[in-house]
Amino acid sequence: MEIYLPIAEQSMNVFVLLGLGAAAGLLAGMFGVGGGFLATPLLIFVGIPPAVAVASQANQVIANSVSSLQVHWRRGNVDLRMGMVLLLGGMFGSSAGVWLFTYLKRIGQIDFVIAVLYVIMLSTIGLLMLVESLSTYVKRRRNPGAPRGKLHTHYLVHRLPLKLRFYKSKLYISALLPVGLGFLIGILSAILGVGGGFVLVPAMIYLLGMPTAVVIGTSNFQILFVAANVTFLQATTNGTVDVVLALLLILGGVVGAPIGSRLAAKLPGVVLRGLMSILILAVAIELLTELLRTPSSPFSLGIREVQP
Amino acid sequence: MIRLLLVLAAGLVWGAGAQAQGPRVEPPSGTLPGPNLGGPTDSSAPPSVPAQSATPDLVVDLSRARVSITSAFQGESILMFGMFDPPGEVVVVVVGPEARETVLRKQRVLGLWLNTGRQSFENVPAYYAIAASQPLQRLLARGAGGEILSLEDRMSTIKPVGPRSAAELAKFRGGLVEVKRQEGLYPAAIGQVTVQASRLFRVDLPFPSRLPEGVYEVKAYLLRDGKIVAAVSRPLPVGKVGFSAQLAGWASHDGALYGVGAIVMALFAGWLGGAIMRRL
Numbered sequence: 407m408e409i410y411l412p413i414a415e416q417s418m419n420v421f422v423l424l425g426l427g428a429a430a431g432l433l434a435g436m437f438g439v440g441g442g443f444l445a446t447p448l449l450i451f452v453g454i455p456p457a458v459a460v461a462s463q464a465n466q467v468i469a470n471s472v473s474s475l476q477v478h479w480r481r482g483n484v485d486l487r488m489g490m491v492l493l494l495g496g497m498f499g500s501s502a503g504v505w506l507f508t509y510l511k512r513i514g515q516i517d518f519v520i521a522v523l524y525v526i527m528l529s530t531i532g533l534l535m536l537v538e539s540l541s542t543y544v545k546r547r548r549n550p551g552a553p554r555g556k557l558h559t560h561y562l563v564h565r566l567p568l569k570l571r572f573y574k575s576k577l578y579i580s581a582l583l584p585v586g587l588g589f590l591i592g593i594l595s596a597i598l599g600v601g602g603g604f605v606l607v608p609a610m611i612y613l614l615g616m617p618t619a620v621v622i623g624t625s626n627f628q629i630l631f632v633a634a635n636v637t638f639l640q641a642t643t644n645g646t647v648d649v650v651l652a653l654l655l656i657l658g659g660v661v662g663a664p665i666g667s668r669l670a671a672k673l674p675g676v677v678l679r680g681l682m683s684i685l686i687l688a689v690a691i692e693l694l695t696e697l698l699r700t701p702s703s704p705f706s707l708g709i710r711e712v713q714p
Numbered sequence: 715m716i717r718l719l720l721v722l723a724a725g726l727v728w729g730a731g732a733q734a735q736g737p738r739v740e741p742p743s744g745t746l747p748g749p750n751l752g753g754p755t756d757s758s759a760p761p762s763v764p765a766q767s768a769t770p771d772l773v774v775d776l777s778r779a780r781v782s783i784t785s786a787f788q789g790e791s792i793l794m795f796g797m798f799d800p801p802g803e804v805v806v807v808v809v810g811p812e813a814r815e816t817v818l819r820k821q822r823v824l825g826l827w828l829n830t831g832r833q834s835f836e837n838v839p840a841y842y843a844i845a846a847s848q849p850l851q852r853l854l855a856r857g858a859g860g861e862i863l864s865l866e867d868r869m870s871t872i873k874p875v876g877p878r879s880a881a882e883l884a885k886f887r888g889g890l891v892e893v894k895r896q897e898g899l900y901p902a903a904i905g906q907v908t909v910q911a912s913r914l915f916r917v918d919l920p921f922p923s924r925l926p927e928g929v930y931e932v933k934a935y936l937l938r939d940g941k942i943v944a945a946v947s948r949p950l951p952v953g954k955v956g957f958s959a960q961l962a963g964w965a966s967h968d969g970a971l972y973g974v975g976a977i978v979m980a981l982f983a984g985w986l987g988g989a990i991m992r993r994l
Contacts, residue, residue, distance in 0.1 A: 410787040410923070412958035413965055417788045417923040468980035473988025514818045518828045634977045641973030645965050649976045650785075650958075656980065660987035697826045703896070705889030708816030708832065710840070710926065 413648035414458045420654065422452055427466070427658020434659065435666020436678060440470050440601035440629070443531075445655065447524055447689050456517045458648050460507070461640035463599030465652035467633040470659060471601055471626045478623025485574035485620045488584060489627035492606075495585035496632040499592020504639040507597050511644065514708045521693050523598055528690035531604060535683035543676045575616045575624075583614060588628060596636045601629040771799040772936040772944035781921055781930075781952040783959070789898070789923040792950070795916040798936050802943065803847045804907045804915045805862055805935045808950070810841030810899070811928030814875070817886045817893070833886040834875040840926035841899045842868055845917045847907040853937060861942060862935055865891065865900055898922030927953045 408417045426448050430441030442463050449459035478484055510516040570581045587609055591602040606625045610616045616624070641647045670678060774796030781790055794806055815838040819831035842865055846853050850864060863871070869891055874883050894900040899922065907917040919932070929951050936944040954962050965972045 408786065408788050410783060410785050410958055412785075412954060412962040415924055417786075465976050465980050468977060469984030469987065472981050472984035473991065476985065476988045477992070514816070514829045514832055518826075522826075637976050637980070638970070638973040641965065641976060642969040645969055647965070647973065647976050649961065649972075649979055652976065652980060653983065656983045656987065660983075660990065663987075664991050699827075700822075701820055701827055703889070703892055704820040704827075705886075705893050706818045706820070706829070707890070707893050708818050708834075711814040711816075712811070712928075 409650065409654075411454075411458075411648050411651050413462075413646060414454055414651060416453070418452070418454070418651075423651065423654040424658040424661075426452070427655035428662030428665075429658075430466075430655065431470075431659030431662025432666035432669070433682070434470055434474070435663035435668075436670040437604075437666075437682065439603040439607065440467055441659075442467050442470075442600040443524075443528065443598070443604055444686065444689060446520075446599045447528070447693055449651075450520075451692070454651070455646075456520045457507075457511055457644060457646045458651070460520065460597070460599030461637070461644065461646035462648045462651040463655070464595065464633050464636040464640060465647050465649065466655040466659070467595075467599070467601040468630060468637060469652075469656040471630040471633060473663075475623065475626040475630055478626060481623070483620050483623035484627050485572055485616070485624045486627070487570070488572045488575055488577075488614075488616070488620075489624045491570065491581050491584045492588035492591075492624070492628040493631050495588025495590075496592040496595075496628050497588075497635055499589035499594075500596045500632045500635045501592075501639060502589075503593040503596025504636060504643060506593070507640075508643050510597075511709070518697075520598065521697055523594075525690050525694045525697065527594075527598070527605075528686050528693070532683045532686035532690055535679050536687065539676045539679040539683060543680070546676070572616075574620055575614075577615060579614065587613065588632075591628070592632050592635075595629070595632050596639075599636075601626075601633060603629060771802075772804075772934060772946050773797055774934045774946045774948065776932060776948060776950065780950065781925065782956075783925065783927070783952070783954040784956050785958050787923060787958075789925070790921050792919045792921065793916060794919055794932060794934065795914070796934065796946075797913050798915065798944070800912045802936045802938045803853055804909070805844065805846040805850070805853060805937060806907055806917050806919075807862060807933045807935070808841060808843040808919055809839045809868075809931045809933075810926060810952075811930065812837045812839055813926070814838065815890060817890045819886065819889060831886075833878060833883070835887070835890065836873040836875060838872050838890065839868065840928060841921070841930060842894075843901050843919060845907050847909050847915060853940070897924055899925075921952070925952055 407420045409420045409423075410417045426445055429448070430445035433439065433441035433444060445466070446459050446463045449463065450456050454462075475484070507516060510519050568581045569578055571578050587606070591606050594600060594605065595602050603622075603625050606628070607621055610621045610625060611618060637647055774794060777793035777795070778790075781792065798804055814834055814836050816832055816834045818829040819833075820827045821830040823830065844850065844862075844864060854862060854864060869887055872887070872890075874886075878886075891900055895902055898920065901920055907915050909915045929949050932948045932950050934946045934948075935942050953959065961972075964975070
């Protein structure tokens with residue numbers, strides 16, 4: 407069954423889009439991250455213009471983070487103060503990101519930049535996950551029940567000025583650090599259409615030293631508002647948010663997420679992370695070959711401007 | 715189908731009428747009215763272009779008055795049909811609205827393919843298709859080329875923006891045609907205009923799913939000895955209708971409101987999805 411996407415201006419199979427949303431939801435359910443980092447490249451593979459894929463994916467991220475935030479908010483797992491500080495950076499970062507996106511789109515380089523950033527990001531994450539899950543697997547076999555190391559060590563970052571006390575996170579660190587982190591994630595979010603949870607969560611744990619319990623809830627808090635900002639700015643400056651596309655992805659996600667969390671409960675985490683890393687690397691390799699392969703035609707069309 | 719029959723019947727009546735008044739010597743069939751009655755017999759048909767009464771040698775109609783891009787739109791094929799006063803050849807040209815197009819060219823840089831060159835052109839038709847009842851080159855070579863342009867001739871009239879060498883411009887122009895062709899917007903072969911009973915003609919006009927909006931022009935020409943003896947033009951509006959039209963209009967006219975709407979939609983859908991998931 408085909409459906410016409412009014413902003414992408416093309417028709418697309420409904421079940422392909424629902425399936426993509428379900429795949430992203432599956433990941434969300436399994437790992438607690440948005441899955442946008444996989445959904446956006448897949449949307450591009452099926453032929454959605456990258457600019458529309460990114461902007462509509464940002465719209466989908468809102469739905470994803472709101473349903474996750476509900477749970478964590480109720481359990482009291484949101485460090486509101488930390489979330490606000492992250493968000494301060496995130497708002498600036500995502501606004502700058504959309505501005506950059508608009509500029510790159512105008513000079514005709516946005517598709518290339520999206521592809522390159524995804525290749526870098528996915529291959530880094532994929533490799534890290536693969537190495538981590540393999541080494542954990544090997545370690546567990548050799549030495550079950552190995553003691554864990556210290557929760558976090560003190561680096562240079564703890565000596566920066568503007569220190570703030572984050573009671574819920576039991577931290578006393580410089581506000582510059584979460585602001586900067588939020589800023590970077592904001593840029594990533596605007597250009598790649600991802601929530602950024604897969605970067606934000608590890609950074610909050612290892613860089614800021616936040617307790618794991620409040621990390622997911624707090625990151626979802628920041629992602630929700632950043633994604634809303636990106637959606638709004640993309641809609642006003644580029645007009646590339648396709649709500650029909652976003653809604654189909656959200657619907658697919660609603661189906662996929664519970665399946666993901668059930669799978670996560672059944673399979674051991676190491677195996678899950680290993681499988682996930684292979685999937686991520688496969689997408690990265692596919693994107694890279696697209697960049698390296700001689701195109702069937704060196705020509706493409708930019709934006710069509712209707713004359714007054 | 716009924717409309718098609720009606721219009722054809724009207725055309726037949728009209729054609730006969732026109733012949734009765736035409737220069738050729740034929741016994742006038744008394745019951746037939748003048749040429750003016752030939753047009754709007756079918757009130758549901760789109761309004762006829764007055765050019766028809768001036769040149770009654772050619773009468774045309776389209777199977778649809780407009781291309782409606784609905785939520786289920788997957789591209790569409792529109793039939794142009796009509797009749798002409800033999801002898802002669804029929805040429806049909808479809809032109810989409812003009813706009814400025816920018817052609818990007820990729821080159822290999824450090825092993826990666828990226829856009830390094832760009833060239834804009836003014837007055838590029840969004841869509842261009844041409845079909846004839848005889849091989850086009852042969853028809854146009856005989857003098858009608860002034861008004862009826864093959865795709866190559868039409869593309870040579872687009873104005874490049876900024877300076878560039880002629881050889882380079884030709885490459886970009888070629889690239890533009892290549893991309894448009896791939897998108898189905900410059901269909902290479904829309905097939906010949908087929909003629910039956912040496913006076914009825916029909917041709918299918920294919921429109922792809924990624925179709926720019928605007929008013930297209932469908933023009934039919936009747937050629938005799940390489941000269942245009944009759945021409946009929948029909949506007950063909952292409953536009954989104956219904957739900958997708960509302961959304962797209964909303965998105966382009968009031969991006970802020972659309973953005974807020976998109977956010978609210980996602981918030982609600984996410985909240986609802988979360989609530990349902992927890993029940994399961």
